Amino acid sequence: MKNIGKIIRLAKPLHGLLILISVIITFGALIELLTPWLLKIIIDTLSAAASSKNTTDFSFTSGPFVKIIWLVLAMLMANIGSQALSNISSRLGDHFAGKLRKYLTEKFFEHSLTLSQTYFDSELTGKIMSQLNRGVQVISDFFNVATNFIVPSFLQAIFTIVVLAYYSPLIAFFIFLLFPIYIYLSARSTKAWAKYQQGRNTYEDIVRGRLSETILNIRLVRGFNNQLGEIKTVKSAFVKINEFFAKQSYTFHIYDFTRNAALYVILTGVFITLFYQSFTNSVTFGEVILIIQFINQIRRPLFAMSFVLGRIQEAETGSKEYLAILELPSREPLVETDTHPREFEDPEIVFENVSFAYDETKTVLHNIDLKIKKRETVALVGKSGAGKTTVTNLIMKFYDPTEGRLLMGGVNYADLTTTDVRHNIALVFQDHELFSTSIRENVAYGTEATDEQIREALEKAQAWEFVKELPKGIDSEVGERGIKLSGGQKQRIQIARAIMKDAPILILDEATSSLDAQSEILVQEALSALTKNRLVLVIAHRFSTIRDADRIIVLDKGKVIDQGTPHELSTRQGIYHDLLKFQVDGNKKLLESFELH
Secondary structure, rough: OOHHHHHHOOOOHHHHHHHHHHHHHHHHHHHHOOHHHHHHHHHHHHHHOOOOOOOHHHOOHHHHHHHHHHHHHHHHHHHHHHHHHHHHHHHHHHHHHHHHHHHHHHHHHHHHOOOHHHHHHHHHHHHHHHHHHHHHHHHHOOOOHHHHHHHHHHHHHHHHHHHHHOOOOHHHHHHHHHHHHHHHHHHHHHHHHHHHHHHHHHHHHHHHHHHHHHHHOHHHHHHOOOHHHHHHHHHHHHHHHHHHHHHHHHHHHHHHHHHHHHHEEEEEHHHHHHHHHHHHOOOOHHHHHHHHHHHHHHHHHOOHHHHHHHHHHHHHHHHHHHHHHOOOOOOOOOOOOOOOOOOOOOOEEEEEEEEEEEEOOEEEEEEEEEEEEEOOOEEEOOOOOHHHHHHHHOOOOOOOOOOOEEEEOEEEEEHHHHHHHHOEEEEOOOOOHHHEEEEHHOOOOOOOOOOHHHHHHHHOOOOHHHHOOOOOOHHHHHHHHHHHOHHHHHHHHHHHHHHHOOOEEHHHEOOOOOOOOHHHHHHEEEEEEEEOOOEEEOOOOOHHHOOOOOOEEEEEEOEEEEEOOHHHHOOOOOHHHHHHHHHHHHHHHHHHHHHOO
């Protein structure tokens, strides 16, 4: 119950509603005991009248019959009242479950946005969503069942045993004995169930992660004709899932038989005791009826014990990963202490002896000393894995340096919030980072731009000509990751978004690497409008995109090994010279193959 207790404490805003439901459930459980008790009085009244010498005086107007009529009417009111309270508590329970589902989802989403970039770099999107969905679903389902069934049944069992103890302590003891036996066997059953459930969860996360990746990369899957391979991967995971489920089912039915056998043995002893007490006149006929009704009532929570403990264990197991994510330390608070981010005018970026490692075993950057001057265009060049993207991640404050320090506008990054840093940086990604919504929302993302401002940004980005031809103009939806647009169109939408932000620092992460020649020309024209009067950091493999850079910095194995103007580096031996030569030679061979040299 540890995780369930954490959830209850976590859902503090809903405590008032939970208390109200508990009070209604308690009253409902008490009122539900009235019907058997009233029936007992009716039976005893009838029995007394039948054994009386004046049975001929028993008529519609006699005292005993009038009493019975009032008792029957009282039973009617008790049943209606009990049903009304049951429906009210169930409705409030459904309402609580819905509110809890909303609250937990929002809590998870809000906290996930504060986690370190390392978490998202190391986890599959499908797995994260699986953990969220499973956690929220099992928790909300548990509380829904708890308010609609578990708590009412539990209270009814307690009240029933107390009343039984008043009429027959021995029978009450026998009934009470059922609960520890049932709880023990059910606990063993659910513990074994949970053990196998963890294995199921592992493979279910794998399946959902793979399904998400397959759908996201559907063109790759179809392009390599690997649909059957993906189906085989999912099928093999489901084989494992069903193996765990088979073990769960076998264990459950063994324990279920044992539980029910113990129930029937003890109930046999209860009925023998009850009938013996009836023959010896220790209990009246009305009390016999009352006790039998209570026994029937108490069987409902007893039979549901395995279900109850199963839901508890399911909630414990399912919420474990959910709570584990909530307990991860926040790296980036959603609300900064400074609600007005610091703005820099023509800032510089300085690396002072910066080293960085993603983990303790692999250092990616080594003692980087680097200064990017105001309004300077600097290109980072190097082989794959040289550390170019890591440099931009540090500048964006996605990560903090392992050693050394960064400065923006002369201010230490340690003294700047993530909002301060990113408020002054605009980004154009290589991978066409767009939402599936409209062009309007993508261009104005993070701002409150007018239609005129959006149009102006699209014009500067060389995008307005194709946007205005779309069926809904700027309200046209681009599809998941911009699937409805071409590569060049997506990049120009990104550029329009960066223009709209109008930040003094611009990072271009291989913004033209995946474009055809014609699209690259259009994007380069759009970039020329974007890069004016800004500090620009470019990551590029195509040297045509950095020929106008003020300075090129060459990285190799996490170290700055050379820097200079494009012309300077092209005339001396080194990595830049070699990479440039490979591209030039490749282009020459291409031209020769078409006899265009």
